[in-house]
Amino acid sequence: MKRFTFFGGKGGTGKTSCAAAYSLFLASKGVKTLVVSTDPAHSLADAFDKPIGFQTAQLGDRLWGIEIDAEVEARKYMKAVQDKMLDLVSAAIVDEIKRQIEIAYMSPGAEEAAIFDKFIELMESVGETYDAIVFDTAPTGHTLRLLTLPEILGAWIEHLIEKRKKAMDLMKLAARYDKPLAERIENDPIIKTLSARRDKFSLARRILTDPQESIFHFVLNAEKLPILETARAVELLGRHGIAVGGIVVNKVIPPEAGSFLEKRRLSQEQYLREIRTRFASMKIVELPLLDDDIQGMEQLGLLSPLMEDLGG
Ligand SMILES: Nc1ncnc2c1ncn2[C@@H]1O[C@H](COP(=O)(O)OP(=O)(O)OP(=O)(O)O)[C@@H](O)[C@H]1O
Numbered sequence: 001m002k003r004f005t006f007f008g009g010k011g012g013t014g015k016t017s018c019a020a021a022y023s024l025f026l027a028s029k030g031v032k033t034l035v036v037s038t039d040p041a042h043s044l045a046d047a048f049d050k051p052i053g054f055q056t057a058q059l060g061d062r063l064w065g066i067e068i069d070a071e072v073e074a075r076k077y078m079k080a081v082q083d084k085m086l087d088l089v090s091a092a093i094v095d096e097i098k099r100q101i102e103i104a105y106m107s108p109g110a111e112e113a114a115i116f117d118k119f120i121e122l123m124e125s126v127g128e129t130y131d132a133i134v135f136d137t138a139p140t141g142h143t144l145r146l147l148t149l150p151e152i153l154g155a156w157i158e159h160l161i162e163k164r165k166k167a168m169d170l171m172k173l174a175a176r177y178d179k180p181l182a183e184r185i186e187n188d189p190i191i192k193t194l195s196a197r198r199d200k201f202s203l204a205r206r207i208l209t210d211p212q213e214s215i216f217h218f219v220l221n222a223e224k225l226p227i228l229e230t231a232r233a234v235e236l237l238g239r240h241g242i243a244v245g246g247i248v249v250n251k252v253i254p255p256e257a258g259s260f261l262e263k264r265r266l267s268q269e270q271y272l273r274e275i276r277t278r279f280a281s282m283k284i285v286e287l288p289l290l291d292d293d294i295q296g297m298e299q300l301g302l303l304s305p306l307m308e309d310l311g312g
């Protein structure tokens, strides 16, 4: 079992249902599992048919859930970062810092950055409170940005550290005969803060790119467009060093579905063949289309044993 499992994919394919079913599967195997939704739509509660919120809620034996609100987290996060930075920096680089913060956090990546911070916080709880965390992510583009963020933010922080070091070197010259000032420069709190952040990001990046620790599964339906999109996303994650373990083909129409769905079932079969060929090197799990939405343990219990093939 990996400590961190992600489910991603196009909107509406069944990411939330799969994350829920997989977390139930792990819990049933005795693994203390936390399932986390990073999607503002908060459908995890619907899948379990139980209220879940910003606080961890118990969903079953050895199973807990939490829903992170990206927007709220982003606002909190940006404010905290800004306050901290502006509090620490000298006037000389305030503008630069403000500009950088704006670029990094006011941009469309802000929510991901916030979720990412929360993600790091949760990662640190694994090994203590939980054995494994299952992430239900938002639709593909969003998730890919989220997962590639440590790389981008890491580089950004590195750049700030360099800038700060240069400024400090200049100040050191000025402080040659001023011992207290020289000491303050030596223990510069900004470099410390930035370095701590950089270390956190690189830790997260190390965990995300360690196939022993983290695995990413794609959920798709047997249709034409998702196959192309998934192939591209798998390739992109690979380039960022993130392992893609499995493909979950969800909502596969069972043969006994009857004549009304027969035409659609035959077209799905064709796409299933294509999926099996295209993703031959990966684990492929097929989940049947149920006759009802996924709303609670009854339906989750039908899908959860099928998740075994993803490994665990
Ligand atoms: N195998 C299935 N059989 C029947 N209904 C399903 C199945 N899988 C998912 N559903 C239903 O399809 C809808 C979308 O599923 P889900 O919320 O899991 O997808 P999602 O990928 O998380 O969507 P979003 O991109 O909006 O977050 C839900 O109403 C869910 O109950």
Ligand SMILES: [Mg+2]
Pocket (backbone or CB within 6 Å): 015, 016, 017, 039, 041, 043, 136, 137
């Ligand atoms: Mg969802």
